[in-house]
Amino acid sequence: VARQIVLFLEALRLAWQAQAVRKLGPAEAAGRLAPVLPWRDLDPDDALRATARACSRLGRLGGLDSCLVRSLVFGSLMARAGEVRLRVGFRPSAAGDGDRPDGHAWVTIDGAVVTPVGQGPESGFTEVLAVPLGPR
Amino acid sequence: LSPSDVKRLATALRGGDLAWARLEDGTAVIVDARGQNVLTLNETGLLLVDALRQGAASEEDLAATLVRSYEVDAATAAADARAFLERLGSAFAGTAG
Numbered sequence: 001v002a003r004q005i006v007l008f009l010e011a012l013r014l015a016w017q018a019q020a021v022r023k024l025g026p027a028e029a030a031g032r033l034a035p036v037l038p039w040r041d042l043d044p045d046d047a048l049r050a051t052a053r054a055c056s057r058l059g060r061l062g063g064l065d066s067c068l069v070r071s072l073v074f075g076s077l078m079a080r081a082g083e084v085r086l087r088v089g090f091r092p093s094a095a096g097d098g099d100r101p102d103g104h105a106w107v108t109i110d111g112a113v114v115t116p117v118g119q120g121p122e123s124g125f126t127e128v129l130a131v132p133l134g135p136r
Numbered sequence: 137l138s139p140s141d142v143k144r145l146a147t148a149l150r151g152g153d154l155a156w157a158r159l160e161d162g163t164a165v166i167v168d169a170r171g172q173n174v175l176t177l178n179e180t181g182l183l184l185v186d187a188l189r190q191g192a193a194s195e196e197d198l199a200a201t202l203v204r205s206y207e208v209d210a211a212t213a214a215a216d217a218r219a220f221l222e223r224l225g226s227a228f229a230g231t232a233g
Contacts, residue, residue, distance in 0.1 A: 027170045115137055131171065
């Protein structure tokens with residue numbers, strides 16, 4: 001339980017830092033995220049849960065809670081799990097012709113999508129940008 | 137845009153400072169390497185991006201591409217090429233080339 005609480009607080013801190021994405025964009029914001037604790041052997045499901053709770057909590061307080069923020073937080077927590085990449089992609093707008101395309105962000109570890117099913121490239125998003133996350 | 141601005145954008149497209157991808161519906165998006173600015177392109181815009189990546193270096197080069205690819209007169213092509221470059225330059229003003 002103590003580990004879950006610490007993980008949540010770490011995710012909350014990262015989610016706060018990730019708010020910088022609004023001004024800096026994902027690449028520069030990613031460069032500023034740094035987990036305080038060396039989360040080795042972290043279960044991706046635990047990291048996803050902590051990320052969802054932290055981002056949701058911050059969102060209720062007026063912060064930005066988006067797939068991009070969640071991906072930044074989750075990817076940073078998992079930064080030591082392998083080659084972690086934040087991926088940003090787009091697909092044609094579901095709203096109709098001429099509209100701005102839908103954007104989405106997801107995370108891969110060693111090339112495999114680790115964000116929940118239905119929220120990655122399998123949903124028709126074409127990857128445009130990949131940003132490394134992890135120890136620099 | 138000045139010729140040096142056009143050259144800078146073309147270099148950015150070739151070198152990866154501007155990433156782009158074609159979407160399933162034939163449109164495309166361009167994103168700067170920071171992921172901060174996004175520009176949507178229709179098929180004509182994508183044609184011009186391809187031309188820039190393949191060596192077009194001026195508004196005139198792009199207009200010539202349009203004349204070759206579509207049945208448009210030179211004046212219309214020049215205006216379209218200029219509008220495209222202004223849109224591209226406006227979206228990615230600070231992108232290194």
